[in-house]
Amino acid sequence: MILKGFIRKEIIQTLRDPHLGMAVIIMPVLQLLLFGYALTNEVKNIRLDVYAEPRDVLVQNIYDHALASRWFAPVKKHKANPIDAIQSGEADAVLVAPPGGLTRAAGRNEEKIQLLVNASDVLRAQAADIYLKSIAQSLEPKGEKTPHAPLSVSVRMLYNPSMTSSTFTLPGIMSMLLTFLVMVLTCTSIAKEKERGTFEMIISAPIRRTDIILGKTIPFALVGVWNVFIALMASRFFFSLPLRGSLVAFGFVSLCYVYTALMAGVLMSTFVKNQQQSMMCNFMILFIAMMLSGCFFSVDNMPLPLRLISYVNPLAHYTFLVRNILLKGGDFMYLIQYSSALLGVGIVLAFFAFRRFRISL
Amino acid sequence: MVNQRRTVAIFNKEIRHILRDPFTLIFSLVMPVVMVLLFGTAIEFNVREVPTVYVDQDHSQTSRTFLNTLGSSQYFKITPVASAHEGIRWIERERARAMIIIPPQFEHFLLGAQEGKLQVLVDGTDNSSGNALVGYLGAIQAKTLQNLSKSDHPASEGALKTRFLYNPELSSRWFTVPALTAVVMAILSILLTALTISREWENGSMELLLSTPVRPMEVVLGKMLPYALLGLISVFVVYIIARTLYGIPFIGQLWIFWVATLMFLLTYLGQGLLISTLIRNQQAAIQFALMIGMMPSMLFSGFIFPIEHMPTFFQGITACFPARWYVTIVRDQFLKGSSALELFLPLFMLFVFTCMAIRLCTKTFKGNLES
Incomplete structure (x- = not known):
């Protein structure tokens, strides 16, 4: 009965403020759409220029093939020399033919086409290098007869055959936004009571500790669940993100995560005195958790110590799980393994949260 | 229009706020270091094993x-x-x-x-x-x-030989760490200022401030400058780490880097203040600061996701975020070293944003005073 009243107070407090209401209900969906559409790691528009004599067939051929693919675009202005073209930012990559034409130089087996790449953007430099090399390889005149027939590799992209970027980024964005809401709101709402001094009033009221924590967390759990639901709908509707696993598994995993994030929020709130501190703490933790979660960067490439952190990072667990359920259909053993890890972290956090809560009382 | 004495008074008050709260101070000096160390080691674009x-x-x-x-x-x-x-x-x-x-x-x-x-x-x-x-x-x-084929011919490695300019080993660190200054700054300045005014409203000290003869411009400047100072110190720390620990070269001119940094800081501090004046509830201010300030400065600045890869429409949108221009300048100054003339557009855009941020701040603040 008391708990019910407490929860009602929290919900009213959250939705009463129009800005906060907006931040909680509409902003996440807007962000999901914005980032879902904008963030892609598909390489395109690498501006390519060529410095060769027009009759140098091979270089021109590579250039034409490159432009025909969707990755490269021609430069707007041809500069006098190749280094200038890159220094001025006019071109990202430049093909420079050896003097006298490549066809002849290649015959003498002494010269190569040079590819100059602006490597201040590593991602684009890598892409330009890989693509142009493979184009050059396919166009290379076969000198002597190779003793073997060609070795062909047929590649099949599983789960995401069209290599849509949003399929990779959306699960990450979803779990990030959820954390923003659930953890940050819980923590700041307790910090707010502390800052204003109303926290003493709640403590002195005849409510049990468990009820205080439940009352403080259930409203934000509802906010979280609502947002998971909306985010899933939006990604299915706007980005046709597949849901290959079961909805039940997805729901269960999300509940586990909401619970863990709530407990993290409560635990953190016991360390802060006011809202500003709460915001900074939250931010710090969130940022580190996000970085090491595989939301945007694959965890596989990280050095070992950082990878170990990701094994206890709930945000990483959730991101892995969401991706696995949505895209791969959710392998049962994998789900068990990671959701128990997630819940385990949640229980540990809850244990400390309750203990610290008593002390801070 | 600006009375120096009154501005200094606000400046002193704000400095005291910062010094009295060691949490903020430590946070703003430690966070950049943690982030740079973490980012420098965690992000690796070269896929291996x-x-x-x-x-x-x-x-x-x-x-x-x-x-x-x-x-x-x-x-x-x-x-x-x-x-x-x-x-x-x-x-x-x-x-x-x-x-x-x-x-x-x-x-x-x-x-x-x-x-x-x-x-x-x-x-x-x-x-x-x-x-x-x-x-x-x-x-x-x-x-x-x-x-x-086990041929005796030396292995031909294809007709193409690549030279990577500015970052010969394609080090991911050289790519991320310079741009990280932008993200650190954006986050720090928004976090620091987003609450300064809404806190005054909630604590009721705003009425006191309003009853004094300070002008909006003086409040805005007085509140911005201490945090700008703090921000500059942390950029300096990041710069030192980048140069010494990671051995990233700095080819450009230092003055361009620092001028751009100052403009960028002022813009973001202004943005934080703006959120703070418009939204009087601290909790909502926090959510807005995170969502408007932090996410776009990370994701729309070209820091991780190259802007050239975005759909054209969104490339246009990124132009509205100062972080994008700042990242361009910083990355360029570290690795490429273009002249100020070549960087005219980004520098100019930053300047426009700075003026806009300060102007908007004083204006909304004035509106606030009169209401």
Whole structure:
């Protein structure tokens, strides 16, 4: 009965403020759409220029093939020399033919086409290098007869055959936004009571500790669940993100995560005195958790110590799980393994949260 | 329009606020260091040792040559599995990222002047590393053929020789750490200022401030400058770490870097103040600061996701975020070293944003005063 009243107070407090209401209900969906559409790691528009004599067939051929693919675009202005073209930012990559034409130089087996790449953007430099090399390889005149027939590799992209970027980024964005809401709101709402001094009033009221924590967390759990639901709908509707696993598994995993994030929020709130501190703490933790979660960067490439952190990072667990359920259909053993890890972290956090809560009382 | 004495008074008051609260001070000095250390080591775009499983149904000399070539490259870490079915299960459990199937009679076909066909299944859920994998496979394919033919000809590595300008080893750190200054600044300044005014409203000290004869401009400047100072100190720390610990070169001119940094800081501090004046509830201010300030400065600035890859419409949107222009300048000054003239557009845009931020701040603040 008391708990019910407490929860009602929290919900009213959250939705009463129009800005906060907006931040909680509409902003996440807007962000999901914005980032879902904008963030892609598909390489395109690498501006390519060529410095060769027009009759140098091979270089021109590579250039034409490159432009025909969707990755490269021609430069707007041809500069006098190749280094200038890159220094001025006019071109990202430049093909420079050896003097006298490549066809002849290649015959003498002494010269190569040079590819100059602006490597201040590593991602684009890598892409330009890989693509142009493979184009050059396919166009290379076969000198002597190779003793073997060609070795062909047929590649099949599983789960995401069209290599849509949003399929990779959306699960990450979803779990990030959820954390923003659930953890940050819980923590700041307790910090707010502390800052204003109303926290003493709640403590002195005849409510049990468990009820205080439940009352403080259930409203934000509802906010979280609502947002998971909306985010899933939006990604299915706007980005046709597949849901290959079961909805039940997805729901269960999300509940586990909401619970863990709530407990993290409560635990953190016991360390802060006011809202500003709460915001900074939250931010710090969130940022580190996000970085090491595989939301945007694959965890596989990280050095070992950082990878170990990701094994206890709930945000990483959730991101892995969401991706696995949505895209791969959710392998049962994998789900068990990671959701128990997630819940385990949640229980540990809850244990400390309750203990610290008593002390801070 | 600006009375120096009153501005200094506000400035002093704000400095005291900062010094009295060691939490803020420590946070603003420690956070940049933690972030740089973390980012510098965590982000690696060069895909390496991808866990890959293979099914060899041929068991021939040729298939072994291929697998040896694959395994000795630094890109793949290969493990045998019994069947394709099991391999798929490895991928489903995220234990492998790709599977290579060598069909029976692979050697027979390859030697018999027919096509030797390999099947490769790549986990497409992470499409950036997926793309890279396909690229590496092409290189390995060519190398295997060479190893097979055992010709005395020196291995031809293709007709193309690449020179990577400005970052010869394609180090991911050189790419991320300079741009990180932008993210650190954006976050720090928004976090620091987003609450200064809403806190005054909630604590009721705003009425006091309003009853004094200070002008909006004086409040805004007085509140901004201490945090700008704090911000400059942390940029300096980041700069030192980048140069010494990571050995990143700085080719450009320092004055461009610092002028841009100052403008960028003022813009973001202004944005934080603006959020703070418009939204009087601290909790909502926090959510807005996180969502308007932090996310776009990370994701729309070209820091991780290259702007050139975005759809044209969104490329236009990124122009509205000062972080994008600042990242351009910083990255350029560290690695490329263009002149101020070549960077005219980004510098000019930053300048416009700075003026706009300060103007908007004083204006909304004035409106606030009158209401």
